[in-house]
Amino acid sequence: MAGSGEHFKALVRSHGNGDDEAFYSVALQVAAQAARQGHHRLAADLKTAVEGARAERPTKVTSIAQPRGDLSDLVIASHPTVTLKELVLPEDLAVQVQRILSEQRQRKSLLDHGYEPAHRLLFEGPPGTGKTMTAAVLAHELSLPLLTIRLDSLMSKFMGETASKLRVIFESAESQRAVYLFDEFDALGGDRAGNDVGEARRILNSFLVFLENSSSESLIIAATNHRSILDKALFRRFDMVLDYALPDSKQAAAVMRGRLGSIAKGIRWPSLADHMTGLSHADLVRAAESAAKSVILSGGTRVTADDVKVALKSRQAASLG
Structure with missing residues (x-):
């Protein structure tokens, strides 16, 4: 049968969340898998059905785009299928990832005892070393959608409105449990020392406040290739900092x-x-x-x-x- 069990679970989740675009995305993944298995008629029918549904109903990228439609080109929703077994990391880093999963899987027990599971995470290291893949693995292993926010676009396109857009994202993180990945985080988190640009300072201050007050409902991940340029005030706001390096x-x-x-x-x-x-x-x-x-x-x-x-x-x- 075309389509894995994970695909079907993702379809049910996206339907339950009212996330049409995520639903269509998973349906197209099933179509692609069907084509690879030789079920070309089924693949064609699925693609036609998705295209027809999109044409009949306005699309929405994710629920966080609903209150601010212009966020639709800044948020990418996906349901990763990459597993923990596929993630190759040094032993100490693999232990940290396992700890995150363990705390999230037993989050109720921790919360019942007055402790929050680690949910504010900073991934730093050279490009291509597994930061984004780790976020995808966490989403898959926890059966959560992965919502990627491109901060470089957010900063350039909505300069002057960025702080209010960040509020929308963090409010969504409170209401819709997911893995929220702030990619290319150095676009926002650069060191404020000697920085007289008031808007940039306000944006970073807003992010720090939102991050500090965020609940453990969702995982908030910031990924950067340039730890050295990050504002020092950021590090104490994260529950865990994972350092990535080139593989041996x-x-x-x-x-x-x-x-x-x-x-x-x-x-x-x-x-x-x-x-x-x-x-x-x-x-x-x-x-x-x-x-x-x-x-x-x-x-x-x-x-x-x-x-x-x-x-x-x-x-x-x-x-x-």
Whole structure:
């Protein structure tokens, strides 16, 4: 049957929340899965049904866009399917992610004893090291929607109104339980030292107040590539700060093995360690995909160490360029 159990649960959740756009998004994911399984007629029928429904009824991105329609292009709603097993992290970081999940899963017990589960989280580290993927995993494992807020667009498009838009987002976080990801957070959280721009200062102060007063109903995640430029006042407002780094050779091999699967059996990964140095999780995934596609397009059935080496060299050259 086309469509996984997670897809069907996501459909029910989005319908129950009245979130049409999330419902349509999951339906299209089911259609794509049906097409991959060879059910082309079903896939076409699903796409036609979604397009027809969208044409007949005005779309809405998520419920937080309802009070302020112009937020619709700033909020991306999704129902991730990536699992905890697919997340490759150093042991200490993996323990922190497990702790977050444990506290959220037992949130009622903690609240009954007067303690709030960790829900204000700061993810910092280089691009492509797993910050966004961790947010997606948390959403999936907790069966919550992931709502991504692009602060760079929010700051540029709604300068002068940003503080009021932030209030709408935090009010939504109180009423609709979800994982709220403030991506590219340094656009908002830059150090205020020597900053005389009154509007930027008011925006950051507003965020700090909203964050401080936020309840544990939702997970609030701020992700940044530039911890060094963040205002120092931010750090004490978060319950947990997770530091991400480029993977070591063992983690890098695990990332590539996970993406290649059985098509890469027999590769001696330690021999490729030097070629994986300095590459992010995202780079390694792209290199694995490139090696696999090259083999498939040439009619092969097995990726070799040489195939992976060529792909890794290409990614290193791209990262240096």
